[in-house]
Amino acid sequence: MTSPLRLGIAGIGTVGVGVIRIVQRHADMLTARSGRPVTISAVSARARNKDRGVRLGDYAWEDDPVTLAGRDDVDVFVELVGGDTGPAKDAVEAALKAGKDVVTANKALLAHHGQALAELAEANGAVIRFEAAVAGGIPCIKALGEGLSGNEITRVMGVMNGTCNYILTRMESAGLAYDTVFQEASDLGYLEADPTLDVGGIDAGHKLALLASLAFGCQVDFDGVALEGIERIAIDDINHAADMGFRVKLLGVAQMTGRGLEARMSPCLVPASSPLGQLEGATNMVVLEGDSVGQVVLRGAGAGEGPTASAVMGDVMDIARGIRLPTFGRPAASLAKPKRADANVPAPFYLRMVLTDKPGALAKIASCLGEAGISIDRMRQYDHAAGSAPVLIVTHKAMRQSLDSAIAAMSGTGVLESDPVALRIEDV
Amino acid sequence: MTSPLRLGIAGIGTVGVGVIRIVQRHADMLTARSGRPVTISAVSARARNKDRGVRLGDYAWEDDPVTLAGRDDVDVFVELVGGDTGPAKDAVEAALKAGKDVVTANKALLAHHGQALAELAEANGAVIRFEAAVAGGIPCIKALGEGLSGNEITRVMGVMNGTCNYILTRMESAGLAYDTVFQEASDLGYLEADPTLDVGGIDAGHKLALLASLAFGCQVDFDGVALEGIERIAIDDINHAADMGFRVKLLGVAQMTGRGLEARMSPCLVPASSPLGQLEGATNMVVLEGDSVGQVVLRGAGAGEGPTASAVMGDVMDIARGIRLPTFGRPAASLAKPKRADANVPAPFYLRMVLTDKPGALAKIASCLGEAGISIDRMRQYDHAAGSAPVLIVTHKAMRQSLDSAIAAMSGTGVLESDPVALRIEDV
Numbered sequence: 001m002t003s004p005l006r007l008g009i010a011g012i013g014t015v016g017v018g019v020i021r022i023v024q025r026h027a028d029m030l031t032a033r034s035g036r037p038v039t040i041s042a043v044s045a046r047a048r049n050k051d052r053g054v055r056l057g058d059y060a061w062e063d064d065p066v067t068l069a070g071r072d073d074v075d076v077f078v079e080l081v082g083g084d085t086g087p088a089k090d091a092v093e094a095a096l097k098a099g100k101d102v103v104t105a106n107k108a109l110l111a112h113h114g115q116a117l118a119e120l121a122e123a124n125g126a127v128i129r130f131e132a133a134v135a136g137g138i139p140c141i142k143a144l145g146e147g148l149s150g151n152e153i154t155r156v157m158g159v160m161n162g163t164c165n166y167i168l169t170r171m172e173s174a175g176l177a178y179d180t181v182f183q184e185a186s187d188l189g190y191l192e193a194d195p196t197l198d199v200g201g202i203d204a205g206h207k208l209a210l211l212a213s214l215a216f217g218c219q220v221d222f223d224g225v226a227l228e229g230i231e232r233i234a235i236d237d238i239n240h241a242a243d244m245g246f247r248v249k250l251l252g253v254a255q256m257t258g259r260g261l262e263a264r265m266s267p268c269l270v271p272a273s274s275p276l277g278q279l280e281g282a283t284n285m286v287v288l289e290g291d292s293v294g295q296v297v298l299r300g301a302g303a304g305e306g307p308t309a310s311a312v313m314g315d316v317m318d319i320a321r322g323i324r325l326p327t328f329g330r331p332a333a334s335l336a337k338p339k340r341a342d343a344n345v346p347a348p349f350y351l352r353m354v355l356t357d358k359p360g361a362l363a364k365i366a367s368c369l370g371e372a373g374i375s376i377d378r379m380r381q382y383d384h385a386a387g388s389a390p391v392l393i394v395t396h397k398a399m400r401q402s403l404d405s406a407i408a409a410m411s412g413t414g415v416l417e418s419d420p421v422a423l424r425i426e427d428v
Numbered sequence: 429m430t431s432p433l434r435l436g437i438a439g440i441g442t443v444g445v446g447v448i449r450i451v452q453r454h455a456d457m458l459t460a461r462s463g464r465p466v467t468i469s470a471v472s473a474r475a476r477n478k479d480r481g482v483r484l485g486d487y488a489w490e491d492d493p494v495t496l497a498g499r500d501d502v503d504v505f506v507e508l509v510g511g512d513t514g515p516a517k518d519a520v521e522a523a524l525k526a527g528k529d530v531v532t533a534n535k536a537l538l539a540h541h542g543q544a545l546a547e548l549a550e551a552n553g554a555v556i557r558f559e560a561a562v563a564g565g566i567p568c569i570k571a572l573g574e575g576l577s578g579n580e581i582t583r584v585m586g587v588m589n590g591t592c593n594y595i596l597t598r599m600e601s602a603g604l605a606y607d608t609v610f611q612e613a614s615d616l617g618y619l620e621a622d623p624t625l626d627v628g629g630i631d632a633g634h635k636l637a638l639l640a641s642l643a644f645g646c647q648v649d650f651d652g653v654a655l656e657g658i659e660r661i662a663i664d665d666i667n668h669a670a671d672m673g674f675r676v677k678l679l680g681v682a683q684m685t686g687r688g689l690e691a692r693m694s695p696c697l698v699p700a701s702s703p704l705g706q707l708e709g710a711t712n713m714v715v716l717e718g719d720s721v722g723q724v725v726l727r728g729a730g731a732g733e734g735p736t737a738s739a740v741m742g743d744v745m746d747i748a749r750g751i752r753l754p755t756f757g758r759p760a761a762s763l764a765k766p767k768r769a770d771a772n773v774p775a776p777f778y779l780r781m782v783l784t785d786k787p788g789a790l791a792k793i794a795s796c797l798g799e800a801g802i803s804i805d806r807m808r809q810y811d812h813a814a815g816s817a818p819v820l821i822v823t824h825k826a827m828r829q830s831l832d833s834a835i836a837a838m839s840g841t842g843v844l845e846s847d848p849v850a851l852r853i854e855d856v
Contacts, residue, residue, distance in 0.1 A: 022578050022720055032645065032758050033577050131575070137721040139575025146574075146751075147559070147567025149461050150450050150741025217460065275727060278706060292450055293565040293728065293738035299703060300724040310721035313578025323574075323751050330460050 004037040005320040006073055010065035010091055011080030012045040015105055015132070017054050018309025019078060019316075024055065030313075034320035041073040065091035069100065076101045076319055078312060084108035096120045096128070103315040105132035105308055111206035114213065114220035115335065118327035128327040129315035134207040135160050137307025138300040139314060140286040145214050145329045151290025153215040155255040157428060161204040162282030162302040163190045164230050164250040168267075169280045172238045172247070178231070190282070200229035201250060201265040208252035211286070212263050213328045216256050218338035220328070221263070225252075226344075228266035232421055237352055240380075240392050241269050241423075246350075247277040251426055260339035268426040269350050275299070276428050287428065344400045347427065348377060351393040351403075353410070353420035361415035362391065368413065372406035374398040388417050400424070432465040433748040434501055438493035438519055439508030440473040443533055443560070445482050446737025447506060447744075452483065458741075462748035469501040493519035497528065504529045504747055506740060512536035524548045524556070531743040533560035533736055539634035542641065542648035543763065546755035556755040557743035562635040563588050565735025566728040567742060568714040573642050573757045579718025581643040583683040585856060589632040590710030590730040591618045592658050592678040596695075597708045600666045600675070606659070618710070628657035629678060633693040636680035639714070640691050641756045644684050646766035648756070649691070653680075654772075656694035660849055665780055668808075668820050669697050669851075674778075675705040679854055688767035696854040697778050703727070704856050715856065772828045775855065776805060779821040779831075781838070781848035789843035790819065796841065800834035802826040816845050828852070 007023070009016055023030070023040055030038045042060035044067075062068040069077045069091045077095035079102060081088040088109055095102050096117065104110070110117065110130055121128045131141045135158060144156070159165050163185055170181045182199070185191055190198075197203045209222040230250050241248050246269040254263040270276045275297045279285050284302030289295050301307035328335055355361040362381065369376060375396045382390040395403070403422055410416055435451070437444055451458070451468055458466045470488035472495075490496040497505045497519040505523035507530060509516040516537055523530050524545065532538070538545065538558055549556045559569045563586060572584070587593050591613055598609045610627070613619055618626075625631045637650040658678050669676050674697040682691040698704045703725045707713050712730030717723050729735035756763055783789040790809065797804060803824045810818040823831070831850055838844055 018720065026578070026580060029580060029645075030578070032762060035759070138724060139571045142570060142575045143567045146746060147570045147742045148738060149745040150454070150458070150738050152454060152457060217457075273706075275703070275706075278701075278703075290738060292446065292734035292741070294735055296566060296726070296728040298724070298726055301722050306720035307722055310576060310578050310718060313720070314575045317577040318574060321753060325749060331463070334460060 002036045004039045005316070006039050006041045006075045007078050007316065008042045008068045008071055008074030009040060009078045009080065010044045010068050011082065012043055012052055013080065014305045015308045015312065016080045017052050018305035019312050020054050022309055022313050030317065034317050036320055038316060038320055042068050042071055044068040066094045069095035070098050074100060076103055076316060078316070079104040079106055082106055084112040089113060092117060093120060096124050096126050099124045099126050101126050101319050102128045103312055103319070104128065104130050105312060107133040107203065107206035107210060111209045111220060111222040114210065114328065115332065118332035121327055122332050127319065127324050129318060130210065131315050132308050132311035134210055135284040135286050136300065136302040136304065137310045138284055138286055138298045138302070139311070140298050141214065142314070143296065143298060144211065144288055145325065148288055148290050148293055148296070151292050153288065153290050155253065155289040156211045156215045157276070157287040158208065158211065158252045159249050159276060159279055159285045160207045160252060160302060161198055161250055162284055163198040164204070165279060166190060166282045168230060168233065168238065168248050168250065171235055172242065175235065177235050178233055199231055201227045204250060204252055205265040208254055208263055208265050212254035212261065213335070215254060216261060216338065217330055217335060218261065219335045221338050224261065224263055224338060224340045226264035226266065230267050233267055234421070236390070237421055237423065240352065241350065242272065244394070245272050246270060246425065247272050248423065249276055249279070251276065253426060255345065257341050257345060259343055260341035262341035262344055264344070266424065268424045270426055270428045274428050346397040346399050348397055348425040349395045349403055350423040350425055351395065351420050353391050354417035355389045355391055355415050356417060357387045357389045358415065361389070364413040364415050365391070365410055368406045368409040369395065371409065372402045374402055374406055430464040432467045433744070434467050434469045434503045435506050435744065436470045436496045436499055436502030437468060437506045437508065438472045438496050439510065440471055440480055441508065442733045443736045443740065444508045445480050446733035447740050448482050450737055450741050458745065462745050464748055466744060466748055470496050470499055472496040494522045497523035498526050502528060504531055504744060506744070507532040507534055510534055510536070512540040517541060520545060521548060524552050524554050527552045527554050529554050529747050530556045531740055531747070532556065532558050533740060535561040535631065535634035535638060539637045539648060539650040542638065542756065543760065546760035549755055550760050555747065555752050557746060558638065559743050560736050560739035562638055563712040563714050564728065564730040564732065565738045566712060566714055566726045566730070567739070568726050569642065570742065571724065571726060572639065572716055573753065576716060576718050576721055576724070579720050581716065581718050583681065583717040584639045584643045585704070585715040586636065586639065586680045587677050587704060587707055587713045588635045588680060588730060589626055589678055590712055591626040592632070593707060594618060594710045596658060596661065596666065596676055596678065599663055600670065603663060605663050606661060627659055629655045629693040632678060632680055636682055636691055636693050640682035640689065641763065643682060644689060644766065645758055645763060646689065647763045649766050649768070652689065652691055652766060652768045654692035654694065658695050661695055662849070664818070665849060665851065668780065669778065670700065672822070673700050674698060674853065675700050676851065677704055677707070679704065681854060683773065685769050685773055687771055688769035690769035690772055692772070694852065696852045698854055698856045702856050774825040774827050776825055776853040777823045777831055778851040778853055779823065779848050781819050782845035783817045783819055783843050784845060785815045785817045786843065789817070792841040792843050793819070793838055796834045796837040797823065799837065800830045802830055802834055
């Protein structure tokens with residue numbers, strides 16, 4: 001029996017409690033699988049005397065996660081504090097400087113400081129593992145970084161914010177408006193304190209930035225992810241999409257193109273019969289595409305105590321077993337700054353708009369599209385009332401940039417009642 | 429730059445060519461990701477002068493895979509010969525005895541000799557990796573053995589024979605009889621030389637035995653897998669199942685119960701709306717369930733040059749990166765012989781039978797079920813012709829053993845025209 005692997009856990013919220021439960025419940029199993037005991041030396045959280053329903057008395061207590069990270073009896077610093085600055089960042093840096101390995105669920109921290117932290121880890125002979133930061137319990141970081149390491153990755157996609165997928169599928173199944181379901185999700189405690197992190201696509205964008213770095217061997221570039229939230233999706237969009245055999249998903253797509261790395265997190269239409277289209281509720285899905293493997297689809301719980309703790313423990317077990325890989329799959333110094341694509345891969349687009357009910361309005365819209373070089377695949381005008389006319393257009397493949405200039409031109413015609421909703425139809 | 433990892437590849441069929449192509453095409457990428465070059469020293473196959481569409485001139489040639497396995501310039505023996513005896517087994521043993529690591533796609537070899545080979549590997553400080561042996565390109569061995577290693581695994585399921593899934597989904601979509609589609613699959617070259625390996629569930633059973641060993645920390649026990657093929661599935665079964673919202677799949681299930689390890693590979697009904705139910709064509713799916721993670725679903729190509737070579741290279745890259753784990757997730761000596769479950773977990777069953785069209789026939793059948801303690805959930809009698817009556821019964825939850833005794837009793841009544849088809853309805 002070799003020496004135990006000793007954890008220091010900072011942050012004892014839902015996930016921290018889950019990790020402690022696994023270590024306590026499955027001590028023998030973890031030892032049998034890794035060849036050494038996995039133990040907890042010390043923990044840290046904001047409130048010491050809170051009842052968390054889990055036994056903490058055997059562990060040393062530290063008020064300050066930075067102190068915890070530096071303890072001599074901690075081999076692996078498990079960071080479950082959250083946030084891209086402040087104590088989480090300070091403590092991770094302290095752990096790495098002390099040569100300790102880090103396991104984290106903190107997507108924001110790595111999305112903003114991944115490159116610097118990876119360099120710091122390597123300079124100190126430490127590793128950073130972050131399976132729990134992306135798509136909860138789905139072992140997608142391992143699948144991408146290890147299982148598919150013989151592939152040139154061609155595209156990575158994911159529905160990685162369970163709250164957004166819950167909102168969109170609930171709108172469809174119950175026929176409810178966005179605002180109503182947003183309020184429901186809020187009441188159920190599904191939303192972050194700042195809901196923009198969820199519905200604005202930021203949280204999912206963090207995850208996509210991490211996947212893209214690993215997939216394409218480049219530095220994490222969260223600022224290069226084009227973000228668009230689901231706030232403007234109306235029940236009409238969901239119904240129109242369904243009529244045409246599509247579903248609306250907040251979909252992340254990263255792909256290396258001849259024009260650079262294209263990364264975007266935005267509401268898209270995907271075929272209702274595809275695995276992504278069939279994804280219901282808060283479940284997450286990650287789609288990995290490689291030149292040899294083709295398409296691999298991974299599906300599972302994206303959040304919650306058990307699934308996220310499972311991912312944390314997968315990383316802890318890897319470290320216990322001596323698996324030591326660079327943070328983003330290759331040495332940090334060899335990760336190039338990604339060239340951001342100056343244009344997106346063309347796709348068909350779904351456009352919904354409301355026109356003033358005047359003669360020639362539709363002709364003006366069509367001519368704006370034509371002048372931008374965009375041809376129309378289908379168009380539908382719905383019943384209208386009170387002088388305005390809802391119109392639905394599906395274009396042939398077009399560049400997003402061309403579409404944006406067409407939309408800008410439409411605004412100048414005076415026939416639009418409000419800004420059109422434009423959704424990419426992704427070929428998944 | 430550390431020293432290259434040198435491969436010796438035995439078997440240059442579809443998968444071998446795929447592996448060689450990856451090594452040739454992606455030399456720089458593999459080096460960047462693993463920190464060392466991956467090279468091929470020598471190859472071996474039955475026919476030397478066959479045009480395989482790939483450049484072999486740089487590699488030494490061996491007629492005998494055993495000699496290849498022993499070469500000084502080979503670090504990893506890649507076994508793509510196939511078969512559970514003969515040259516594949518001899519060469520793998522030779523490689524392990526020489527302390528060389530083995531990467532294999534050979535499910536039959538490991539299903540029959542996994543324990544002995546794992547012991548041999550450990551005695552010689554070598555590792556065996558077999559991602560390519562289970563579900564082709566899907567990194568399910570890695571997900572189960574590493575990613576979910578913080579979980580007590582509660583159940584593992586899989587549709588892992590693409591040919592069978594092709595046959596079953598093609599029967600449904602084209603409304604064709606089993607024999608017709610079987611012939612199509614044969615003409616398309618989808619079937620093994622001995623088609624029983626596919627349609628009899630043997631190939632998929634091998635894979636399930638490997639997953640079960642890894643999932644439950646026990647010795648591989650292929651003989652403990654209850655095998656049932658798809659040969660008796662009629663288009664009627666598929667249509668009746670569809671009417672009730674189900675699809676028929678050749679489904680492998682392994683779970684640890686209070687009565688021991690239950691492992692079976694058999695045609696089952698699964699909800700049409702579940703990920704397993706939605707799986708079309710030759711695609712594979714593996715479902716992993718753990719006490720913390722819940723359900724993780726993995727989907728991808730189960731065979732073919734690229735996907736299988738991707739899995740082989742994933743293993744090669746792990747070895748290049750210094751990842752060295754016991755074959756079945758824990759030391760071979762600690763793997764217990766599994767106690768085989770003496771009874772299956774109860775489930776509802778679908779029963780189809782043809783009765784002689786005589787008064788009281790149905791009553792006799794119903795009473796056979798009643799006497800075995802099985803209650804009927806639904807029953808349907810179809811139009812009949814020429815003196816016989818097709819009957820469809822769905823039972824409430826029952827033990828398979830009880831059902832078998834009911835069916836035996838039915839045979840004694842003289843009202844059955846032929847043996848009933850009984851399919852488990854799996855709760856997926």
